[in-house]
Amino acid sequence: MSMLEGNEKVVREEFKKQARGFSNKLLSLNNEELLNWIHNSLNLKKEMKVLDVASGTGILSRSIAPFVNHVNAIDLSQDMIDEGIRQNKRMNITNIDFKIAHAEQLPFDHGTFDLVISRLAFHHLISPSMVLNEMCRVSAVSGSVCVVDMISPENDKLYNLYNRYERLRDPSHTYALKETEYVKMFKENNLDIQDVETIEVPINAERWLTLTCTDDIISGKIRKDIELELETKNVITGLFPFSDNGEIKFKQKWIKILGKS
Template identity: 30%
Template sequence: MTNDADRKRDVATSFGNATDGYRDGAVLKEGADLERLVDWTEGATRALDVATGAGHVAGAVAERNVPRVVAADLSPEMVTTATADYGGLEGAVVDAERLPFPAGRFDAVTCRFAAHHFPDPEAFLAEVERVLATGGVFAFEDLAAPADPELASYVNRIERLRDPGHVETASPAQWRDWLEAAGLTVDAVRETSRRLEVDTWLDRMDVPADRRREIRSLLSNAPAALEDAFDFRYADDGERLESYRTGVVLFRARA
């Protein structure tokens, strides 16, 4: 297994190569959950979007007349894409677990659909707490694993096959524990889900044919409890899985 530095380098390269898919993918650039996340930053004057990807969150926050928005990502290509597509953003190539900003610099920090790539989520949250001003808001969204450890392990196995940079999808309860341990006060939680088209989901990371076959085999043989929880939907032949709903959790927390 690679060490954390190697893993982060691999993630940066992988996402740099997948910029177009993340810029154009509807699941990332629109939705009521994105609007909710941005609404939670209302009134901010200095915002930081960690692991900005193609900049959808940072751009939406800037459109709410937040004077300063920093779009930060480990991938230089993603930062370039975000700042090119959304005017007025400041770009920064940063490690989410070692934010190069002074304490109390921001009154809002956002992070959406990225933390499952972080080797040390507790270090990330400690950094969020550090760079937030007193009373500042952290608006967070990520995939959510089932509470059942065996089902969570199955989901994470599939995710790692699709994306070698995937570390772990955690449960909502685990995220709440980590947030509170970091000194952040949770004041809103929203558990929801998003339907993923399997082929589009695989195409976004340009998954090789051998891993696609393995992923589809695991999905075809998934435990019945996971099939029910994720609302599997099949093609007309009843054999090929077309889509499923993956768990999502949003937290608003304050420093």
């Protein structure tokens, strides 16, 4: 089994467990302010054809759909797609088509889409540069390519700590890129960078662990290490946890990077 095939197997297994949890309105995944933050740079128009890469249950697709002509949403997990279809029917959204597909081999012709976007998926990829190259391939001339994802600290020690705890919590996590790595990757794919923004997103630690159905022993270790970090003020997890009215939280840093083909 290749590394890519192994990653695909883990992704399918993990998101089979997670699919229904994505509907939880308390999650940052569903936060309207964060979705609007993404929209602000996209210049959405009614005639646009959009591709949402590694769309999951289609949260971003549904937020974009009212403002464009059509959205194609591709994902590797049938369970995530099934949940997305249920949500589309519930909300009576008819201009989104879901399809199982590999992000590394998008089943579309060159230059098909006015906007190709991916949100909170690149940290599950073995080869993010290959996926970005595919996103560029299916983007129309003067089309837009956008990636939104969590990013790691630039410091290598913090980078390794942060990604270690994300992988403990969710084995389908590969690594969250640094901001500088995203900028380099966009330039290597000959994208004219239009916008780079970052935002700090507070994450409730318990909901973070619940979403991924993390093993009880591993969850216990993560909680213990977070509590120790809060108590000692030493850097242990790379998550930089804090207490907010009795809730344990930490801040993810998200990037939105937009380029033109």
